[in-house]
Amino acid sequence: MTRNSRELTPAPCEEAAERRVLLIENSRFYAEMLVVELRERLQLEVVVAPTLAAARAALSSGQGFFLALTGLVLADGDHQQIAKLLVGHGVPMVVVTGVYEETARERMARLPVIDYVLKETPGSIDYLVWLVRRLQHNRRITALVVDRSDSGRTHVAALLKLYGFSVTLAADAASGLRALDADPAIRLLVVDHNLPDMDGIEFTRRARQDRPRDMLSIIGSSASAGPSQIARFLKHGASDFVAKPFSREEFFCRISQNIDNLELIGTLQDLATRDYLTGLPNRRRFFQAGAQAMSREQPMAMAMLDIDHFKRVNDTHGHDAGDAALKAVAAAIAAHARGGDVVARYGGEEFCVLAPGMSAPQAEAFFEQLRETVADLCIVFKEQLLKVTVSIGVCHRVDRDLHALLTDADHLLYLAKAGGRNRVVCRSWVAES
Numbered sequence: 001m002t003r004n005s006r007e008l009t010p011a012p013c014e015e016a017a018e019r020r021v022l023l024i025e026n027s028r029f030y031a032e033m034l035v036v037e038l039r040e041r042l043q044l045e046v047v048v049a050p051t052l053a054a055a056r057a058a059l060s061s062g063q064g065f066f067l068a069l070t071g072l073v074l075a076d077g078d079h080q081q082i083a084k085l086l087v088g089h090g091v092p093m094v095v096v097t098g099v100y101e102e103t104a105r106e107r108m109a110r111l112p113v114i115d116y117v118l119k120e121t122p123g124s125i126d127y128l129v130w131l132v133r134r135l136q137h138n139r140r141i142t143a144l145v146v147d148r149s150d151s152g153r154t155h156v157a158a159l160l161k162l163y164g165f166s167v168t169l170a171a172d173a174a175s176g177l178r179a180l181d182a183d184p185a186i187r188l189l190v191v192d193h194n195l196p197d198m199d200g201i202e203f204t205r206r207a208r209q210d211r212p213r214d215m216l217s218i219i220g221s222s223a224s225a226g227p228s229q230i231a232r233f234l235k236h237g238a239s240d241f242v243a244k245p246f247s248r249e250e251f252f253c254r255i256s257q258n259i260d261n262l263e264l265i266g267t268l269q270d271l272a273t274r275d276y277l278t279g280l281p282n283r284r285r286f287f288q289a290g291a292q293a294m295s296r297e298q299p300m301a302m303a304m305l306d307i308d309h310f311k312r313v314n315d316t317h318g319h320d321a322g323d324a325a326l327k328a329v330a331a332a333i334a335a336h337a338r339g340g341d342v343v344a345r346y347g348g349e350e351f352c353v354l355a356p357g358m359s360a361p362q363a364e365a366f367f368e369q370l371r372e373t374v375a376d377l378c379i380v381f382k383e384q385l386l387k388v389t390v391s392i393g394v395c396h397r398v399d400r401d402l403h404a405l406l407t408d409a410d411h412l413l414y415l416a417k418a419g420g421r422n423r424v425v426c427r428s429w430v431a432e433s
C-alpha cells in the first residue's frame with residue numbers, strides 16, 4: 001500500500017496557491033466574464049495571461065497555481081507549447097476553447113488535461129465554475145483505489161491525482177479493507193471486480209457495512225462486466241459503476257457526480273442538525289452526539305443554561321436584538337467548551353452542554369467561569385448595549401441515561417432561577433477521591 005506524500009497542513013504560500021487560478025485566454029471579453037464569476041462565486045484569485053509569454057512569466061514568478069484554464073491557440077503559441085509549459089510547472093489544466101474538433105479533442109486526450117469545455121455551449125461558464133469548485137474541494141478528499149493490476153491501479157490513481165485527490169493504493173481486498181479502517185478521510189473508493197482474495201462485489205458489501213452512503217462513494221469497475229454483475233455491484237452498496245476501458249471524460253463525470261452527491265447529503269444533514277440562528281448543533285444532534293460521548297467517557301457533567309429574563313430583552317430592545325443576544329451567548333458557550341464537549345441550543349433561550357471526564361469541583365468551576373463570561377459580554381446591537389446573564393443547572397455523575405441527566409440538570413436550573421438567577425447550582429452523585 002502506498003500513499004502520495006502531500007502535506008496535511010499546507011504551508012502559507014501553498015495555501016495561497018490553493019486559491020489561485022491561471023487563466024490563459026486571449027479573448028478579453030471572455031476572460032473578464034470568467035474572472036468575475038470565479039472571484040465572486042468562489043472567492044478565487046485569478047491571474048489572466050493573454051499570451052504564452054505572459055503565462056510563462058506568471059508561472060515563473062513563484063506564485064503557485066492549483067489549476068490553469070487555457071485556450072488552445074495564442075498569438076505566440078499553440079496547444080502543444082501551452083501544454084508543455086503547464087506540464088513543466090506541474091499545473092493541471094482544463095481546456096476552454098471555442099473550437100470543437102474531434103482531432104483536437106483526441107490530441108488533448110493524450111495530454112494531462114482534466115476536461116475540455118466549449119465556450120459556446122450554453123451554461124459553459126456555470127459548468128466551469130462548478131468544475132473549478134469541484135477540483136478545489138477534491139484537494140481535501142482521499143481516494144482509495146483497490147485493483148490487483150499494477151497498470152490498472154496506476155492509471156486510475158494518476159487520473160484521481162490529476163483531479164486533485166490524495167490517493168491511497170491497495171492491490172488486494174485485505175489491504176484495501178485495512179486502509180479503509182485506518183483512514184477516515186477516505187471518501188471515495190474505486191474498486192475493481194477482479195481481486196486476488198475476494199471479488200469486488202463482496203469487497204463493496206464489506207466496505208459499505210462500516211461506511212454509509214453519506215460517508216463514502218464506492219465506484220465499482222470491471223473489464224468484463226455483464227449487466228447482472230453491474231446490478232450486483234449496485235445492490236451490494238456501490239454508488240456507481242464504470243466499465244473498463246473508460247474514457248477520461250466519463251470517469252471524471254461519474255467520480256465528480258458521486259462526490260457531489262456525497263457532499264449534498266452532508267449539507268442536508270448539516271441543515272437538519274444545526275440551529276439556523278446560532279449555528280450550534282440542535283436538540284436532535286445533541287441526542288446523537290451525546291449518546292456517543294457517554295459511551296466513550298464518564299463521569300458526565302450535564303449543564304442546562306437559560307438566559308435570565310430574556311423576554312425583557314425582546315420587549316425592551318426588539319426581537320432582532322434578542323436574536324443578536326442569543327448568537328452572542330451561543331458563541332460564548334461554544335468558545336468556552338472543550339474539544340470533546342457536546343454543546344447545543346436546546347430550544348428558545350435554553351442551551352445545554354455535556355462535558356465528560358471532569359470531577360465535580362472542576363465542573364462547578366468550569367460552568368461558574370462560563371456564567372461570568374456571559375455576564376461580562378458587551379453585546380452591541382444597532383448602537384444599543386445589551387447585557388445578559390444566565391442561570392445554570394449542572395448535574396454530575398456516572399450515568400448513561402441522557403434523558404435522566406437532562407431532567408436532573410433542568411431541575412437544578414429551576415433551583416438556580418428560584419435562588420435569584422445569574423448563578424450555578426451544581427449537584428454531584430460521584431464520590432470524589
Ligand SMILES: Nc1nc2c(ncn2[C@@H]2O[C@H](COP(=O)(O)OP(=O)(O)OP(=O)(O)O)[C@@H](O)[C@H]2O)c(=O)[nH]1
Nearest residue numbers: 306307308309310311312314319320322323348349
Ligand atoms: N429573539 C428571540 N427570542 C426568542 C427566541 N426563542 C425564544 N425566544 C423568546 O424567549 C423568551 C423566553 O421567555 P420566558 O420563557 O418567559 O423566560 P424569561 O423571560 O427568559 O425568564 P426566566 O427564564 O424566568 O428568567 C420568550 O419571549 C420567547 O419569545 C428566538 O429565537 N429569538
